[in-house]
Amino acid sequence: MSLCPDRLQASxxxxxxxxxxxxxxxxxxxxxxxxxxxxxxxxxxxxxxxxVPAGTVAGFIGPNGAGKTTTIRLLLGLIRPDAGxxxxxxxxxxxxxxxxxxxxxxxxxxxxxxxxxxxxxxDVLARLGxxxxxxxREVLDLVELSDRARDRVGSxxxxxxxxxxxxxxxxxxxxxxxxxxxxxxxxxLGIIATRDLLRRLREQGKTIFLSSHxxxxxxxxxxxxxxxxxxxxxxxGPVRAFLDQHPGASFEERFLSLxxxxxx
Numbered sequence: 001m002s003l004c005p006d007r008l009q010a011s012x013x014x015x016x017x018x019x020x021x022x023x024x025x026x027x028x029x030x031x032x033x034x035x036x037x038x039x040x041x042x043x044x045x046x047x048x049x050x051x052v053p054a055g056t057v058a059g060f061i062g063p064n065g066a067g068k069t070t071t072i073r074l075l076l077g078l079i080r081p082d083a084g085x086x087x088x089x090x091x092x093x094x095x096x097x098x099x100x101x102x103x104x105x106x107x108x109x110x111x112x113x114x115x116x117x118x119x120x121x122x123d124v125l126a127r128l129g130x131x132x133x134x135x136x137r138e139v140l141d142l143v144e145l146s147d148r149a150r151d152r153v154g155s156x157x158x159x160x161x162x163x164x165x166x167x168x169x170x171x172x173x174x175x176x177x178x179x180x181x182x183x184x185x186x187x188x189l190g191i192i193a194t195r196d197l198l199r200r201l202r203e204q205g206k207t208i209f210l211s212s213h214x215x216x217x218x219x220x221x222x223x224x225x226x227x228x229x230x231x232x233x234x235x236x237g238p239v240r241a242f243l244d245q246h247p248g249a250s251f252e253e254r255f256l257s258l259x260x261x262x263x264x
Contacts, residue, residue, distance in 0.1 A: 028087070029054040029176050029207035030075065035084035037070055037231075044070040046231035047084065052209060052224060054175075057202050059218040059239070060211040061255065062228035068211050069107070071228070072178055075209075076105055089176055104174035106182060110165030114154030118145055118164050121153055122171065131171050139167040144193055158185030166194070177201065180211045195221050219251035227258065234258060 030052040037045040045067045052058045062068050073079045075088060077096035091098035112121045122136045140146045143163040148156070153164065162185050169177060183191050191214075198208055198221050212218055218225075225242050227235040235242060235258065239251075246254055 027054040027090070028052060029056075030058075030086070030088055030209060032071075032075075032086040033084055035071070035074060035086055036082050037067075037074060037079065038082050043231055045074065045081070048228075048231065048233055050226050050233050050236045052207065052226065054207050055202065055205050056224040057198055057208045057210060057222045058224040058226060059222035060209055060226050060228070061213075061215065061218065062234070063259065066228040067231040068228055069180065070231075072105075072107055072180060072209075072211065075178065076100070076103070076107070099176075101172060102175045103178065104169035104172055104176070105178040105180075106162075106165045106169040107178070107180040110161060110168060112153045112161070112164065115152060117150045118153055118156070118167075119149040121164070122167060125168060125171060129171060135171060135173065139170045142170060142197060143167045159187055159190045162186060163190065163194075166197075174206065176207045176209065178209045181213065182210070183212060183214055183217060191217060215252045215255055216250075227255070229259060 028051050030050070032048050032050050035045055035048040036043070048067070048071060060068055060071075070079070074081055074093070075086065077093070077100065081093070086093040089099040089102050112118075113124075116124075119136065119140065122139065123133065125131075126133065126136050137146070140149050143166050145160065145163055145167065148160065153161065156164065162182060166179065166182055169179065183194055186194060195217065198210070201208060202223075210218070210222065219239070222239050225235060225237065225239045226233060243249065243251065243254055246257065249257070
């Protein structure tokens with residue numbers, strides 16, 4: 001894989017570990033060093049080195065097959081890397097019990113008991129996790145499902161199930177929230193509400209690692225960006241620096257330009 005000019009500029013925009021523009025030192029919520037994962041002859045994650053500052057909304061983008069879902073599963077301890085290391089919330093990847101209680105995640109389609117209400121589903125999860133019933137009410141309010149909390153989940157639309165999945169991920173009041181396509185199935189009002197929620201969570205000091213194909217939406221909410229291609233980091237740095245490399249270009253145009261440059 002050649003190092004095109006765009007990729008070189010992107011790598012230069014990546015801050016040194018522990019620092020970001022405008023600050024001498026800033027804690028990292030996520031840091032990976034040479035992370036690698038193979039499935040047979042397929043290399044899904046190929047020497048991935050990225051850093052995500054704490055307290056940011058970090059957009060996680062890349063074409064299908066870039067290694068995004070595998071990376072998320074590695075960070076959550078669902079699969080083991082073949083090489084490399086990672087630190088999440090100050091804890092090594094090898095010590096999942098040291099950081100997972102402070103992580104909330106929504107990956108793929110959330111699974112619920114369709115015959116039970118949203119409130120009952122969350123109550124079950126709260127009892128298993130040792131969370132209070134008041135926290136269940138709080139997360140239902142956060143995702144704006146309080147008025148439908150007593151309805152069977154089987155009667156929910158796809159968008160409502162996604163919002164319930166976000167509520168589930170928020171139950172532990174996490175420091176790090178990892179979301180994989182949370183806007184899937186949402187109508188425009190739901191997308192706007194999710195955007196506002198992510199901003200409020202960031203204001204509380206939480207870190208959101210957000211995988212999404214809605215580039216226009218990411219442009220409005222993300223302040224950090226990790227872009228993957230063929231299992232490697234094509235860009236890792238502030239969104240503003242990503243856009244400033246080509247003034248006047250949209251987020252989507254900049255993404256496509258960088259990806260095309262890498263494929264040439």
